[in-house]
Amino acid sequence: MITSPKTNARAEELAKSKGYTLEHSKIINADNTYKTNMGTMAHAKRCPLGEGQNASIFLAQNLTTGEFLAVKKYDKSRAKESYHVDDTKQIEIEQTVLNILDMNRGTYKVNANELHVYMPYIDGVDLEKAKANEIGDFSDALRYAQLATEKLLKLHKANFIHADLHAGNVMICPQSKMLHFVDFEKCKYMEPETQELEIWGKPNFLPQRAYDKARPKNTSGGDPMIVPVNKETDRYGLGMTLYTMFSKVLGEGTLSIDNDGKIELKKIPNGMSKDTLNELVNNLHTLTRPGSGDLENIASVFKALKNSHAFQPLMQNNYLPSSIGSKTPSPQTVSNQQIIGTQAIGAKYHFTNDDPVIEQAKLMLEMGSKIVKFSVDDKKQLEKLQEMPFSTYFMWWRSDSNKVNLSENDKKAEYDATYNFVKELLLKNAKDEKTFYIGHWEGDWYLLPDYDASKNPSPERIQGMIDWLNVRQKAVDDARRDFGSKSLSKVYHYTEVNRVRDAMDKGMNRLVNSVIPKTNVDCVSYSSYDVQYESQNTINKSIKYIEEKLLPKPGINGPRVFVGEFGAPARDVNFDPIKHEEVNRKIAVKFLKSGVPYILYWQMYNNEIEKNQQAGFWLVNDKNQKQPLYNTFKGLYKAQEGFKNVREQSISWLENMEYGKKEKMRM
Known part of the structure; x- marks a missing residue:
């Protein structure tokens, strides 16, 4: 205990x-x-x-x-x-x-x-009270509809009905993107197939055809009434619930419903397909009309609509408590998505005949990680990595291509290469639910090529970075438009900032305040060495500052800033492996509490050598010894298999680690 x-x-x-x-x-x-x-x-x-x-x-x-x-x-x-x-x-x-x-x-x-x-414990809101921005966009609503239909199918297959299924008894969790039925006090075991429900008033989660067969409980008439209920009335209640949800997301006046449960499409919101909306209405009407609608088919239609409609990053922000303000997160279609990962870039050593990146990727899988980050340098290496069972890929893509005074030929070359790369990722992984984030290394050093943080970058470098990012983003947007509906995988584009505090505290021109507001990037990676040792409050403010610089992106809600690099090298703690584990674990906890969707440790093998000495950015050192931090991450991934709230429970698990008292962890 x-x-x-x-x-x-x-x-x-x-x-x-x-x-x-x-x-x-x-x-x-x-x-x-x-x-x-x-x-x-x-x-x-x-x-x-x-x-x-x-x-x-x-x-x-x-x-x-x-x-x-x-x-x-x-x-x-x-x-x-x-x-x-x-x-x-x-x-x-x-x-x-x-x-x-x-x-x-x-x-x-x-x-x-x-x-x-x-x-x-459900940290959420019921669909009766939920606001449109808490539900999310159309793709989010379709996912909730699929989940709700599958839950009702599961209940009915076990021969139970909810009997009180309405928007007030269906809860969504805007942070984890999960859905729950609640309040089962009126549940019935369906023997016989129709049973009686005592109700007061005339709630709209039951159809008029049920009320036509109702009778008063008392001979004097009036409330309460005894109404026959069965699986059909449950389906009607679910249809009314989903009608309520979609009406909020699509906007007032888009849908209508009559007393018999007939749902009609009244107008087409901007940017929406009439065919898609008609298919949605037909599916909802299958729930509300008389008869035995096939819930399995209904759920599959919601799923197909979701997969074909929108592009949503698999970003999760399900931190339960806190005074930390967090925005509505993006959808999570992986039930137990990992947040912490590591990377394999520029290693100074390796131990097998494998390609060094592949060697490190195998160690990540052995550790239990489903996340990998690397630089795209070799086609065969990339193909091998895609064959591995990772769910989320972060990639430096053409990170060193020209960013200053881009000619039209430069822009075309960048566009064509990026468009074709995204097309290839989507089509090659069409049958897999993988997520790819393509971006670059620390962008502020592109603005300051002499690494002098006391200077402001030139206007030419700022404009060049803006042009470069916008060309790449357009290529990603266009490729997703053309090929996204043919793939279960997703691709997103990010830029990386690394001198945020210069802009926040000193008012200097940096990528975060001079470039990002003039771009349309999907996401931002934060190489966080300028903030990782600071207080929780300072970390939260820094991430919020970046978020506020992003322009709204249709189809992407919630946190769009992730930690692309953090890490205290072993050099800074006199190569004490226990202290190295402790300081990095505490940094990871602070970033978990900040609500960012991903946190990437730098890295599996060290990449820096100073005065003939390894800096110690590692999980496995140059003597092929797995460090305590490696074992911490491995233990966390194993524990997460039983977590229902990955962020909250990961925080608790990491905060209660006491490696300093475990001599067996010392190298």
Whole structure:
């Protein structure tokens, strides 16, 4: 059991950020795995089962993984009075439904007169209250529609219905891009195939045809009413929920619906395809019309529309608590996406007959990483890397091509090379969900070729960099337009900044403030050596400063700045491997807390030698010894296989490392 002060501090931080009061710190189940850290939750729907009149909702923390959970504590006697059943039968149905939807990794436990149900804490908003910018763009909405349909299919295959499925009971997590059904108090096991639901009023998640068959519960008439419910009414409720969501994303007046659930397209928003919208409407109407709509086919249509519609970077920002302001993140289509990775550029040593980059890439895979960064220098090397099971690739592409006084021939050569390269990436990886980020090395040194940070760059160099980036971005945009719909893979273009603090603190002309605002790049990489040792507040301000310089990019929402390089060399800690691990781990945690989608350590093998001595930018040293930091990353990747909130749980896992006390980690 973990009882360290760090755990309590994280609990207090979360409590403060959510407006909760810490009331107790009590072990609430027999195996001492979970510990309640907060008082009653302010928003019951953060707990998938909802609050209800027979239960209290608490936030709990798994003391082993650091994961935050919701705990619903029932009073058995009150439950019996409410449900009129013995042995809390309805509660058992709720628990079964949770397990069917794979939302709960544990089981409920009965302690005295209390029954505890453990389930994930949902840091999100229901679709009834969600604003359009919280949902995201059309592609995001299609993904949510696919997820919701697949969840309902799973429930129906197990012969359960939700029976209370409406926009208020479907929650999305704008940060992790996940979707959850909540509030299962009215769930029914479908034997027989139609059952009765007691309701008050006439909520619109049930169709008029159900109300036509309703009867009053009391002979005097009026509320409550008894309404027949079945899988068809569930599908109707889902259709109404998705109609609500798409109406927000597409804009007021785009869609309409009548009492019979007929959905119509009323206008075409700018930039949208009429054929795409008609296909969407037909799919939604399949849910709301009478009959037995095939949920599997409906989900596949949403998926096909999503894959063909938009380009969205796989950027994740699912940091749960914090006073740190973070924007709505971009979609995440990988359920357990990694954030931290490393790179293989310019190594000064290697140990096998493999190409040095391939050798390091194999070590990354052995470590558990799905992320790789390298410089595109050799076609065979590139082909080999694409065959490896990485999900995310960062590449220096034509990093040293001319950037000053570009002639029309220069621009054409840059455009043609980049367009063809992106085309090749998309088509070669058409059947794989890989993400490629193509960019360059530290851009401020292109502006300052003599590496004199006391100077401002010349106007010619600033304009040349603007022209160079805009030509490359247009090539990427055009290739995505022409070939993106034919591929499951995605390609994005980035520029890299490395002297941000010069602009922020000294008002000097740098890439971040003189170039980026005049470009349309997809993303920005931050080579972060000028900020990595600073406070959390300074790091957050620096990243926010970069974000604010980016022009809006249609189809890309949320954080567009990632950490392309960080790393304290072993040289700076007198080549003490334990101190090297500790200082780099602490830097990684600060960047995780900042909310950036990717954090790339420099690097697997060292690339710098000074006075015949390795600088020590490494995970494996020049004697082929894996450093403690290598083992930290390997352990983190392994632990992440069981994480549901990768960022939050990675922070907790890294903060609770104590390598300094483990002599076996010393080299």
